Amino acid sequence: MVNAQGRWALITGASRGVGYETAIFMAKQGCNLILHSRSLEHTKIVKEEVQALGVDAYCVQAELANHEEVVAMLDDIEAKATPVDIIFNNAAVQIAYRTDYWQTPVEDFDMSFRINFISIATICHRLIPKMIERGFGRVINTTSGIKNEPEQAGYAASKAALDKFTKDLASRLEGTNVMINITDPGWCRTDLGGPNAPGAVENVIPGIAVGAFVDDKKSGRFLHAQNFTGMTLEAAVAKAETIEANPYII
Numbered sequence: 400m401v402n403a404q405g406r407w408a409l410i411t412g413a414s415r416g417v418g419y420e421t422a423i424f425m426a427k428q429g430c431n432l433i434l435h436s437r438s439l440e441h442t443k444i445v446k447e448e449v450q451a452l453g454v455d456a457y458c459v460q461a462e463l464a465n466h467e468e469v470v471a472m473l474d475d476i477e478a479k480a481t482p483v484d485i486i487f488n489n490a491a492v493q494i495a496y497r498t499d500y501w502q503t504p505v506e507d508f509d510m511s512f513r514i515n516f517i518s519i520a521t522i523c524h525r526l527i528p529k530m531i532e533r534g535f536g537r538v539i540n541t542t543s544g545i546k547n548e549p550e551q552a553g554y555a556a557s558k559a560a561l562d563k564f565t566k567d568l569a570s571r572l573e574g575t576n577v578m579i580n581i582t583d584p585g586w587c588r589t590d591l592g593g594p595n596a597p598g599a600v601e602n603v604i605p606g607i608a609v610g611a612f613v614d615d616k617k618s619g620r621f622l623h624a625q626n627f628t629g630m631t632l633e634a635a636v637a638k639a640e641t642i643e644a645n646p647y648i649i
Contacts, residue, residue: 400636401537401612404429408611409476409483409526411463411518412490414441417541417584417603421487422449424604425611428632431455433476433483435490437462463490463518464510473525483526485611486538488519493554500549507553515557520564527568527577536577539610540565544583544623569619569644578618580610580644585625602628609635617644 408425412418413434422432426449434442434449434456442458449456457479461472476483492514494507519540530536542565543558545551562581569579584603606627610620613636620642627635 400633401614403485403611405431406484407431407433407481408485408487409433409435409522410487410489411435411522413445416600417607418487418489419445420600420604421489421607423452424608425485425487426452426454426456429454430485430611433481434458435472436460461518464492464513466513466517466521469518469521473522482529482533484530484533484535484537486522486526486536487608487611488522488538488540490518491515491541491543491554491558493551495551495553497550497552500552503549503552508556509553511553511557512560515554516560516564519561523564523568523579527572527579530577531572531575534576537611537613538577538579539582539608539622540579541607542581542583542621544585566619572618574616576616578610578613578616580613580618580620580622582607582610582622582624585623604628605630605632605635609639612636613639615640615644620644 408430410418410422413422414436422445431454432449434446436442439458439460446456446458459472459475461468463469494511497503540561542562545555565579565581572579584607603624606624609627610622622639
């Protein structure tokens with residue numbers, strides 16, 4: 400199992416919901432954190448909380464729909480010479496629920512793909528080569544189990560694109576100590592999931608982060624966070640490593 404103590408993790412959407420839970424959990428493992436949100440003010444409190452747990456942390460900002468801001472955020476991280484060892488691409492947007500899905504506006508697709516896919520591809524393309532050079536890296540991309548809902552076509556399609564992108568990259572990382580996997584937090588009570596979701600956001604731990612700790616050099620796994628609820632991290636890692644890692648099958 401990977402020892403995260405002293406390593407650096409970038410968490411997008413770290414100010415609330417699943418991103419917040421991930422930040423607190425990783426800090427408890429001794430992992431230093433780069434906390435992303437749309438505004439530095441949004442991550443101020445979580446930064447104080449994780450630093451109180453004894454780790455180093457700083458905040459970065461970017462509107463993920465704006466490619467120039469994503470690039471500027473990555474430039475900022477690079478300027479600080481931070482060796483990003485772990486990436487949690489958590490942030491996402493669910494634009495709208497279109498009852499008349501035949502009238503879904505193109506803007507739904509445009510915004511969904513900008514935030515849920517293009518920003519993540521940009522982050523991966525920028526940071527994974529450096530992981531390969533250093534000989535270590537873990538990337539966890541957050542997908543969604545949503546299906547058969549054309550009412551949320553933009554969101555669902557952007558997540559499907561992310562799944563395909565992740566699996567294709569996984570095929571190029573086999574045998575390296577850089578691993579990329581997919582996680583699904585399930586339907587949780589968050590700002591995105593809404594108040595009627597069946598799951599408490601706390602239940603995503605430790606499953607949402609288990610991909611950072613697997614250590615068998617296999618990529619392309621689908622790790623559903625709810626399948627690890629209540630487990631110790633050690634037990635969760637052992638279970639995760641029994642899941643087939645096939646870059647071409649979800």
